[in-house]
Amino acid sequence: MTIILGEKVLLTVSQRYLKTNDPMPMLRPPDLVSIDEVGEIVALLPKDMAEVKFRRGTFLLRLDHLKSEHSMLPD
Numbered sequence: 469m470t471i472i473l474g475e476k477v478l479l480t481v482s483q484r485y486l487k488t489n490d491p492m493p494m495l496r497p498p499d500l501v502s503i504d505e506v507g508e509i510v511a512l513l514p515k516d517m518a519e520v521k522f523r524r525g526t527f528l529l530r531l532d533h534l535k536s537e538h539s540m541l542p543d
Contacts, residue, residue, distance in 0.1 A: 471518065471536065473509055473511070473512065474508060474510075475508070477520060477536055477537060478507075479501055479507070479529070479533060479534060480535045482498060483501075483533070484498060485497065486498055487527060487528045488526070489527065501524065501527065506537055507521055516530060516531045517529065
């Protein structure tokens with residue numbers, strides 16, 4: 469899956485915790501982001517990671533745990 473900056477994505481795998489993108493990252497509870505919530509890619513990072521901005525914060529997530537919002541639209 470190819471992801472670009474600014475793309476809208478959905479979380480596809482529930483997380484055990486969420487890692488913030490702060491200079492000193494913190495682990496946050498997973499219920500801050502629901503599976504059906506749409507986020508926006510704000511940065512692509514090494515090791516198949518991305519910074520994703522959601523309503524309740526910006527978190528570091530693996531790319532394989534994300535799905536493009538466009539792939540959810542009917543053809």
